[in-house]
Amino acid sequence: MNRTSIFIILIFVSFATSNPTPLKRQDQLNGFTQCKGSFANSITLLSYTPNPVVTGQNVTSHLAGTATEIIKQGTTIVYTAYFKDEPTKEAFQHKQDFCEVYVKQSGSECPVKKGDYSFTASWLVEKHPDEPKNLVVEYYFNISVFDSDGKTLSCINGPTKISYS
Template identity: 90%
Template sequence: MKINRINLISIFSILIFVSFATSTPTPLKRQDQLNGFTQCKGSFANSITVLSYTPNPIVTGQNITVHLAGTATEIIKQGTTIVYTVYFKDEPTKEAFQHKQDFCEVFVKQSGSECPVKKGDYSFTASWLVEKHPDEPKNLVVEYNFNISVFDSDGKVLSCINGSTKFSYS
């Protein structure tokens, strides 16, 4: 009888433990690979699936480091550009500024590769100085809407994402 009682207590203890372990919710934290950005409407040959940048918020007068990754179904050739079109958050149709870079020079070469970039997965990291402008606000953090588009040398949009980010002006 003692053996049965010990077995019964063991089984009961295991059941309580299993019930407790399976009833406790485990929060799943899913990392947003695009940091709040989303693919633009439409169909594009190349996708951007990862966008990260530091510092966040972006600080004028300091370097920014940007990591882009995705999949290219079209070769990225010399002459490809990346264009950041920035809009005021409270006036989404009013352009604040635009910045254009040579994609191969800034992203591909800084990552140790050369253009053309073959079809397939890509991952590039680049850093550059975010210049201060005399007319920028002082001691303020401003949120902007961004459109980031990658164009081939003929002006065809290869990739496009939209989102918002903050700038810190000192």
């Protein structure tokens, strides 16, 4: 090989290795972020299928995080949806018994001890007669977990699409 060939190979190698593309970290919260403030328990993973959520069908949600406060009987999870273009206008709200829906369906019981947790739950997304048809709407959601005294244990915000069939 001549000097020119070696020089071209060295330049190519230096470009190929000088600026590696960083690996893209998967978004464990699917576009959601922790709410402002501090909360005893964190949510570090949220996934759901189908995505978008479809009215009249079951949705399966996987929720994981770390609890520094015990999750007791009477804990609730509240999903509050806001219109994306009007972030202060509430579209709807759905409240569930956290222990009944998430903990029991995952084969555990409340109280849930301090430490890491991972729960999966499924439920039917109700279909109402007055809802739109053949439309996908993106909402801005606040998902909060409350203890039986109303103290917020966890809180995340983010976008979710709902398909009205």
